[in-house]
Amino acid sequence: MAEQFVETHTDPSGAQGIGNGPQVLSTSPGLECLVGPLLNYRHMEGGQWHGSVLIVTTPGQQDPQLILTFAGAVGASQEKAVADIGPRTIGAEKLYEDTEKGFWRFKLDVPFQSYESRWQYEIKGMTYVDTSKTSRPQVFVIPSATQSMRILFHSCNGFSVGTDVDAWSGPALWNDVLRMHDQKPFHVMLGGGDQIYNDGVRVDGPLKPWTAIGNPHKRREYPFGRKMRDECDQYYFNNYVRWYGQAPFSDANGQIPQVNIWDDHDIIDGFGSYTDHFMKCAVFRGIGGVAHKYYLLFQHHQAPPKSTFTTDAPATTSAGQDGTEADPEQLKTAFVKTDDLEDPSFIVGQKPGPYVEEHSRSIYCQLGARIAFCGIDARTERTRHQINYPETYQIIFDRLNKEFTGNPDLKHLVLLLGVPIAYPRLQWLENILSSPLIGPIKFLNKRFGFAGGLFNQFDGKADLLDDLDDHYTAHQHKGERRELIHQLQKFSQQHSVRVTILGGDVHLGAVGRFYSNPKLGIPAEKDHRYMPNVISSAITNKPPPQAVANLLAKRNKIHHLDHDTDETLLEIFNRDPSTNGKVNGAANGTANGAANGSAEVEVKKKTSDANHATMPSRNYAIICESHDDATPTASAAGPVPGDAPTATNGHVAPPAQTSSPPAPKSNTRKPIHIGEQGAGTDHPAASGLRATGLCGLHGLDVTLRVEISPSDREGHTDGYGFSIPALEKVA
Structure with missing residues (x-):
């Protein structure tokens, strides 16, 4: 040797x-x-x-x-x-x-x-x-x-080739991470x-x-x-x-x-x-x-x-x-x-x-x-x-x-995957990019450089294909994906442990989830198939265009992994990220200084009014237990200082109220348990600074901190929250 x-x-x-x-x-x-x-x-x-x-x-x-x-x-x-x-x-x-x-x-x-x-x-x-x-x-x-x-979760901490780094204020969101770290x-x-x-x-x-x-x-x-x-x-x-x-x-x-x-x-x-x-x-x-x-x-x-x-x-x-x-x-x-x-x-x-x-x-x-x-x-x-x-x-x-x-x-397994696993299918786009229809364009690209941005410099294939092939939902990975989810379901049921999946890569924020088919009548708190997928990306790289995020949201169908398991994205984004809950009442405007009174920054509309499932803005996630020594009891629950009023009139819901019936099958993009109710900027977990107690002693609070404006070099964010119940042992 x-x-x-x-x-x-x-x-x-x-x-x-x-x-x-x-x-x-x-x-x-x-x-x-x-x-x-x-x-x-x-x-x-x-x-x-x-x-x-x-x-x-x-x-x-x-x-x-x-x-x-x-x-x-x-x-x-x-x-x-x-x-x-x-x-x-x-x-x-x-x-x-x-x-x-x-x-x-x-x-x-x-x-x-x-x-x-x-x-x-x-x-x-x-x-x-x-x-x-x-x-x-x-x-x-x-x-x-x-x-x-x-826990702090982040992904995509860099810039793609050709990005105007200065226009995106460099790695600005790390300033927000450090501010949150100083507070808690x-x-x-x-x-x-x-x-x-x-x-x-x-x-x-x-x-x-x-x-x-x-x-x-x-x-x-x-x-x-x-x-x-x-x-x-x-x-x-x-x-x-x-x-x-x-x-x-x-x-x-x-x-x-x-x-x-x-x-x-x-x-x-x-x-x-x-x-x-x-x-x-x-x-x-x-x-x-x-x-x-x-x-x-x-x-x-x-x-x-x-x-x-x-x-x-x-x-x-x-x-x-x-x-x-x-x-x-x-x-x-x-x-x-x-x-x-x-x-x-x-x-x-x-x-x-x-x-x-x-x-x-x-x-x-x-x-x-x-x-x-x-x-x-x-x-x-x-x-x-x-x-x-x-x-x-x-x-x-x-x-x-x-x-x-x-x-x-x-009580919990946090599973980290490089890419999301509960995410809209893009099979139709794969089919187009792989079809004979793309052949003439590829020939013109090879001979004359036509549509140069569409094809990568390595193997000459459509540039998006390597990203699509990375996804668990790509057709060639579907069998492996299904087997992994089934193994996780078996593990969750065997040990009475909630599995929460983290994924990045896609340069936008979202929350996917697997859950039992509502026809089975299993509440989320007892559902070993309920597995949220927190999608936080990117903390630094620029997001995709608004049109891409809106298209993905339109593809947010209720899918069937098998006859017992459904999946879809939670509609967590009740509004665009902003300061004090508004952007001068217009699609474009200026936010009057972020939390610490910084200079005004331009804020542009992120998504269509119909898109509440995908957020094309830089972000990171916070995950922590929803109950700690500082969590108020049911009788003493009150608003968290600095938080927006919640769906429970400013009060954290009592931990005892953890059971809730699943939503109708036609409505599972909406909340299916108490921790998802009011998900978004009005949720008690949105601040990322205080345990909510919403999902009992062993639940988790999740916060997506989303950038308000890329021109803000201090990287101020707005928070979107929801909570995850622990898995109750089924006799």
């Missing part, structure tokens, strides 16, 4: 590694940082919260150290004193180093307290290479031992894929000459040699440093612990969904490996594989069961940690993917006392005809059954 010809050694931090490393020693008086700190949550075990902090430095640094300090209790618990928690010094592990950078990870373990607690960390002597930035202590918050986590801290943020957009690699990066090749055969046969690999490696690294170091996203990275899965834009647009013979070409294999390397490092704080594919390194051209073999040339000036144990949160696939020839990494972890999380890696194994291997689903459900059998206190 290739490793026999590569020196194996131990670095100064004690990590076993492979490769010689850059053989340099920094003489800087401080710890030179390129980007970071990035904070991750990993898992909880034995009364401890486990996480990690990553920094990326110049090469040659020695023994970075982090100081972790208890910073007090949160909110009403601030008077509680803890005398036995002192500062701790934590050393770093080197994950990877080459002649330009080093990746260092600090593993954190923090004891849960009987109250919500703050923790401060600071990296000794750290200075930024970018002198405009200043290193400062960071603070994060963990829930009490009896509390579930307050998030314990974790779930990244649903496309945390970064790497598509520019083919427009202004090293793949530009390859993309310009007109002959598909020549493009498929183009080699991915070490020179191109090194150029792509540099491009992906620089893009991560630029994006992850950009405020306000960088501010959130250091204080809200992340858990991420990836999607196509973390690699390149449409990766995995082009035709098989094209996806197997050398260039796609190569960029898949490079993107995977930096995905593991930046998003998972995990050591990368020993090398990536190149056509001029024979050891790497055929992946084995364990992935790509080591390439001595790549390791001449690089160090890679080799004794990096898999975190117990990972559910590792049994065999490498077809194009990213590494093992998939799905995630299981517990989000506090009663919520479990599973994120399915739906990109590593993806082809045009499959999303995940059957054996991958098996090991995921084996893990879920084991965890829920061992912990009967778990």
Whole structure:
């Protein structure tokens, strides 16, 4: 094997590694940082919260150290004193180093307290290479031992190629995230894929000459040699440093612990969904490996594989069961940690993917006392005809059954998928784009560039097809989709646990749901088939045109997954997002300063008056338990300060009123239980700042925070809420 010809050694931090490393020693008086700190949550075990902090430095640094300090209790618990928690010094592990950078990870373990607690960390002597930035202590918050986590969910955190970034005020919604975090801290943020957009690699990066090749055969046969690999490696690294170091996203990275899965834009647009013979070409294999390397490092704080594919390194051209073999040339000036144990949160696939020839990494972890999380890696194994291997689903459900059998206190499973699964069908559009009717236009495009924007630069097919092929509702994925939903229904019924699905990718907000056919007469609180799909996308990328959102809303039919299961979108958007519930009474106008009195911003109408199901505006979601220590009782329930009046005359409905009959079959786009009643801006959950108590002790509140105007650089939002009941055990 290739490793026999590569020196194996131990670095100064004690990590076993492979490769010689850059053989340099920094003489800087401080710890030179390129980007970071990035904070991750990993898992909880034995009364401890486990996480990690990553920094990326110049090469040659020695023994970075982090100081972790208890910073007090949160909110009403601030008077509680803890005398036995002192500062701790934590050393770093080197994950990877080459002649330009080093990746260092600090593993954190923090004891849960009987109250919500703050923790401060600071990296000794750290200075930024970018002198405009200043290193400062960071603070994060963990829930009490009896509390579930307050969750932020986001996706599509970047811009598509050609977007006027300035016109969309950059990543403005992260300002709103930080404002919400200051008012009521998030314990974790779930990244649903496309945390970064790497598509520019083919427009202004090293793949530009390859993309310009007109002959598909020549493009498929183009080699991915070490020179191109090194150029792509540099491009992906620089893009991560630029994006992850950009405020306000960088501010959130250091204080809200992340858990991420990836999607196509973390690699390149449409990766995995082009035709098989094209996806197997050398260039796609190569960029898949490079993107995977930096995905593991930046998003998972995990050591990368020993090398990536190149056509001029024979050891790497055929992946084995364990992935790509080591390439001595790549390791001449690089160090890679080799004794990096898999975190117990990972559910590792049994065999490498077809194009990213590494093992998939799905995630299981517990989000506090009663919520479990599973994120399915739906990109590593993806082809045009499959999303995940059957054996991958098996090991995921084996893990879920084991965890829920061992912990009967778990009441919810939050399942993260890269794309929505309860979403309008677009089969008719697939048929049009795949039909012979498109052939003459394709010919004119190939010969004369006609309708250039309609076809992609990779395989010459209609550009929308790779996006449509990504969807679970695409015709080739319908069987896999149905089987996954049936497995979730079985799991939900077996463990009496409510399943809530999160999905992004589609660049608009919506709420889909599966539920039992109303003819069965099963109330949602007892319905194991009731599974909402919170669709939150994008937090940064621009939304689709209003006409697309309106078309999708028109396609919001009541579909039948099977004879017992129906699905449709909830009509949650009672009005367009605005300040104080109105936009000068007109379709276009100005909002008089968002919540903090900022300058007036232009607000344009988002949707047609008939569309209450899809929202083409940037957004993110908040999920938390609908009952906590601050939730008012039935007798004391009152309006939340700053909230709009609710459908219950300003009062939070008593938790006892949790049962409600299902809506008639013809009306299931409307509320089908008390938590959906009044869904929208008037719902008690709309603010995202206070538990409603609407769905009882173990229900969930969900808030979609939707951007009011893209010209508002402070990113102010309007809230839309609904609640999810826990699943009552049926005797």
